[in-house]
Amino acid sequence: MKKSFGYRLSLYLVPTLLAFIVRIWFFTCRVNVHGLENRNRVMDNGGSGIGSFWHYSFLYSFYHNRKEKVVAMVSASKDGEYISKLLENFAVQTVRGSRNKGGISALKGMIRTMRNGYSAAIVADGSQGPARVLQAGCIVLSSRSGAPVVPMLWSCNRYIRIRSWDGTSIPYPFSRIEFFYGEPLQVPPKITSDEIEDYRVILEERLNNLYKEAWALQGKTEH
Numbered sequence: 001m002k003k004s005f006g007y008r009l010s011l012y013l014v015p016t017l018l019a020f021i022v023r024i025w026f027f028t029c030r031v032n033v034h035g036l037e038n039r040n041r042v043m044d045n046g047g048s049g050i051g052s053f054w055h056y057s058f059l060y061s062f063y064h065n066r067k068e069k070v071v072a073m074v075s076a077s078k079d080g081e082y083i084s085k086l087l088e089n090f091a092v093q094t095v096r097g098s099r100n101k102g103g104i105s106a107l108k109g110m111i112r113t114m115r116n117g118y119s120a121a122i123v124a125d126g127s128q129g130p131a132r133v134l135q136a137g138c139i140v141l142s143s144r145s146g147a148p149v150v151p152m153l154w155s156c157n158r159y160i161r162i163r164s165w166d167g168t169s170i171p172y173p174f175s176r177i178e179f180f181y182g183e184p185l186q187v188p189p190k191i192t193s194d195e196i197e198d199y200r201v202i203l204e205e206r207l208n209n210l211y212k213e214a215w216a217l218q219g220k221t222e223h
Contacts (some may be wrong), residue, residue, distance in 0.1 A: 019089035153183030
């Protein structure tokens with residue numbers, strides 16, 4: 001189906017304007033990074049990794065890592081078109097797919113891009129949730145690509161929380177952000193379906209433990 005001129009125009013203008021606002025908005029924030037040695041263990045000496053984070057944190061997580069060479073999986077939905085264009089404004093390569101549509105093809109596309117020196121980014125609980133329940137995509141990608149998974153997320157003293165399934169959150173300007181890199185998880189090649197589940201549970205626990213640690217700094221149990 002041919003896309004209308006109005007839709008194509010909005011697909012250019014909206015992400016471009018939003019990227020401009022995001023740059024100014026987040027530039028004002030103070031950031032304290034925890035666990036940088038975990039990131040460096042993977043990325044130093046030309047290595048690549050798979051950044052995995054909960055959906056609530058996706059906007060600032062991509063901004064924080066904007067200087068990395070990153071390929072991300074983005075939902076194949078119509079809304080995903082805008083997100084894909086927004087990420088491209090931060091030099092993030094994107095492949096389209098989700099658990100229900102084009103997921104296997106997207107994983108193959110990410111692996112091909114990673115072979116050109118890119119790291120990958122995957123929203124751990126997917127585009128539809130449930131919130132903070134890990135989907136197996138990043139485990140499969142790690143096994144097939146050989147790259148370790150690095151859990152990452154942030155907490156903040158002041159933020160906007162959107163009413164959505166995941167409580168998508170955006171730090172306020174001039175807020176204080178605590179950004180965390182967790183212990184990398186190396187997944188062996190050619191794992192069985194039972195082993196995928198074992199590693200899925202391990203990574204989910206690591207992300208949720210990191211989540212509790214991060215939000216405890218703000219005097220909260222959750223965002």
